[in-house]
Amino acid sequence: GADLLEGCTPWPEEFAERYRALGYWAGVGLYQRLAQVVAEHGERVAVVCGERRWSYAQFDEKIRRFAAGLARLGIGPRDRVVLQLPNLGEYYVACYALFRIGALPVFALPAHRRSEIAYFVEHTQARACVIADREAGFDYRELMREVRASQDCLREVIVVGDAQEFHAFDSLYDAPIDRPGPDAGEIAFLQLSGGSTGVPKLIPRSHDDYLYSVRASAEICGLDERCVYLCALPCAHNFPMSSPGALGVFEVGGRVVLARQAEPDFCFGLIAAERVTLTSLVPSLALAWLESRARERHDLSSLQTIQIGGAHLANEVARRVPGAFGCRLQQVFGMAEGLVNYTRDDDAEELVLATQGRPISADDEIRIVDDDDCPVAEGETGHLLTRGPYTIRGYYRAEAHNARAFTVDGFYRTGDRVRRLASGHLIVEGRAKDQVNRGGEKIAAEEVESHLLAHPAVFDAALVAMPDRWLGEKSCAFVVLREPAPSPRELQRFLRERGIAAFKIPDRIEPVERLPRTAVGKIDKKLLRARFLAPSADAS
Ligand code: J2J
Numbered sequence: 001g002a003d004l005l006e007g008c009t010p011w012p013e014e015f016a017e018r019y020r021a022l023g024y025w026a027g028v029g030l031y032q033r034l035a036q037v038v039a040e041h042g043e044r045v046a047v048v049c050g051e052r053r054w055s056y057a058q059f060d061e062k063i064r065r066f067a068a069g070l071a072r073l074g075i076g077p078r079d080r081v082v083l084q085l086p087n088l089g090e091y092y093v094a095c096y097a098l099f100r101i102g103a104l105p106v107f108a109l110p111a112h113r114r115s116e117i118a119y120f121v122e123h124t125q126a127r128a129c130v131i132a133d134r135e136a137g138f139d140y141r142e143l144m145r146e147v148r149a150s151q152d153c154l155r156e157v158i159v160v161g162d163a164q165e166f167h168a169f170d171s172l173y174d175a176p177i178d179r180p181g182p183d184a185g186e187i188a189f190l191q192l193s194g195g196s197t198g199v200p201k202l203i204p205r206s207h208d209d210y211l212y213s214v215r216a217s218a219e220i221c222g223l224d225e226r227c228v229y230l231c232a233l234p235c236a237h238n239f240p241m242s243s244p245g246a247l248g249v250f251e252v253g254g255r256v257v258l259a260r261q262a263e264p265d266f267c268f269g270l271i272a273a274e275r276v277t278l279t280s281l282v283p284s285l286a287l288a289w290l291e292s293r294a295r296e297r298h299d300l301s302s303l304q305t306i307q308i309g310g311a312h313l314a315n316e317v318a319r320r321v322p323g324a325f326g327c328r329l330q331q332v333f334g335m336a337e338g339l340v341n342y343t344r345d346d347d348a349e350e351l352v353l354a355t356q357g358r359p360i361s362a363d364d365e366i367r368i369v370d371d372d373d374c375p376v377a378e379g380e381t382g383h384l385l386t387r388g389p390y391t392i393r394g395y396y397r398a399e400a401h402n403a404r405a406f407t408v409d410g411f412y413r414t415g416d417r418v419r420r421l422a423s424g425h426l427i428v429e430g431r432a433k434d435q436v437n438r439g440g441e442k443i444a445a446e447e448v449e450s451h452l453l454a455h456p457a458v459f460d461a462a463l464v465a466m467p468d469r470w471l472g473e474k475s476c477a478f479v480v481l482r483e484p485a486p487s488p489r490e491l492q493r494f495l496r497e498r499g500i501a502a503f504k505i506p507d508r509i510e511p512v513e514r515l516p517r518t519a520v521g522k523i524d525k526k527l528l529r530a531r532f533l534a535p536s537a538d539a540s
Contacts, residue, residue, distance in 0.1 A: 005187045008204040009394025024389040025208035029181045031100035041253030048257040049089035067097035069172025073156050077102035080124040084108040086135045087235045087258040090160045094130050102182030106190045107236045114146050114499030121151045133161030184208045191336045194442025196433040198450050202396040203336050213390040216360045217244035218251045220342050227254030230279040232262045238336035240280050264292035275302040282310040282440030284471045303327040310440035311472050318353045331356050338391025355425035364388035381419040381429045385411040439471035441503040448504050455494050457482045462515050462523045466532040477506035
């Protein structure tokens with residue numbers, strides 16, 4: 001671990017040794033593992049994307065050819081490449097090709113705009129970006145032109161579709177070359193954190209640690225080669241990627257069906273046509289699927305399990321799922337930093353409906369503590385801290401933040417408030433971190449506040465969650481304004497022009513005289529949130 005990628009925190013040697021000795025870390029790289037599956041399941045269908053169907057052998061050939069093309073562009077071990085693609089088969093080709101050559105994808109979301117992408121490029125000193133030409137009315141090539149103008153490190157732009165002055169994705173399918181893969185202890189990629197601070201944090205995951213979580217997840221979920229998984233969430237999210245997600249399905253020789261949109265009608269059609277057995281949803285999407293009449297028009301009988309996670313799932317919604325879809329519900333409480341909890345097939349019904357599951361691994365260490373880091377009494381609610389064979393020990397290039405986000409003995413402070421049952425199942429009771437969870441999309445309050453404060457007429461700003469029937473939470477910014485005061489609409493436009501993802505733009509902006517403060521002078525967000533509980537305060 002001594003010569004890990006600069007800016008990453010290795011596991012202490014005694015832990016690494018233990019995780020290897022227990023067989024969690026198998027010493028196999030992510031591409032290497034896929035190659036083993038290809039050898040066994042070459043003729044089976046791996047990826048379905050629109051009209052295209054790729055067998056494992058075809059998928060692998062694309063990966064090896066694309067890896068050669070990347071190498072021709074000079075992309076090599078440990079180079080960072082920002083990957084910003086919608087749900088397309090090329091997503092996984094690019095991922096595994098980068099894994100193969102030991103370069104690191106940086107998992108951006110299609111919703112990200114100039115501010116986020118420029119930050120990822122700069123912070124990781126990325127050499128290349130992989131994008132789609134256009135999607136949902138947005139031209140990503142335009143975005144790249146803007147980013148390139150300010151970022152000298154960014155040499156190559158690779159475009160799925162009409163490349164214009166950039167490299168066409170398809171032009172990089174060279175003749176494969178054999179090359180040794182990276183060591184499995186290496187960092188495989190940088191995943192995005194939900195975060196709560198001013199700038200997004202990046203999560204370095206190693207081949208060994210990630211593959212363990214994927215393999216164990218596939219096992220817990222009982223996947224085998226007959227599994228047909230519908231990827232309806234953005235494929236860059238950690239949940240549909242690894243819990244067990246697409247990588248879990250590739251682990252067993254199953255089939256990944258990519259949904260370009262998450263709309264019920266569209267997805268139900270795919271479920272019926274492809275005989276989908278498994279999918280993963282955030283609660284807001286599950287609710288939309290439940291409420292959709294389209295359910296009655298399609299044959300959904302192939303579904304065996306719907307996983308729901310990423311945000312609070314209301315008990316009433318959980319109860320409706322099995323009956324409405326004629327399949328099992330599995331609750332998933334996970335985080336891109338590591339720890340993932342699942343309810344299990346043989347759990348009592350009440351546990352499945354009312355808890356967020358228990359950890360993957362016997363070596364996931366769970367601590368539930370009070371504000372002073374002292375363990376709370378058994379069964380009481382407290383802050384969740386965790387450490388284990390697939391939970392990171394530090395964010396990428398974030399030394400000062402790491403000192404706060406991890407305990408001295410390496411536990412990650414999740415920012416979630418949980419309670420543990422005697423069975424080991426966790427119930428997520430709330431959140432201490434300064435974040436809005438907007439239908440599973442995480443918004444770091446401080447990040448949006450600092451964008452607001454960049455406006456000359458904004459004197460002070462506080463972003464808080466407000467309850468929403470569909471998304472669970474929406475965001476509301478309370479702002480103290482100087483004259484001439486801009487309207488809420490003007491402020492929203494200002495944020496859009498700063499180039500931030502649409503989901504981060506406050507759903508509501510409330511001008512106030514002043515922000516309430518706590519005794520120590522911090523903005524009292526609890527008091528601000530409480531306004532949404534008092535019926536008289538909600539004017540909208
Ligand atoms: C309440 N809050 C939840 C749940 C996540 C699997 C599943 C989800 C994610 C994910 C993931 C929750 N109930 N069931 O990476 O592999 C909130 C918590 C958590 C944060 C992590 C996976 N499931 N959450 O959502 O990194 O606050 O990962 O700390 O996006 O989502 O967000 P993220």
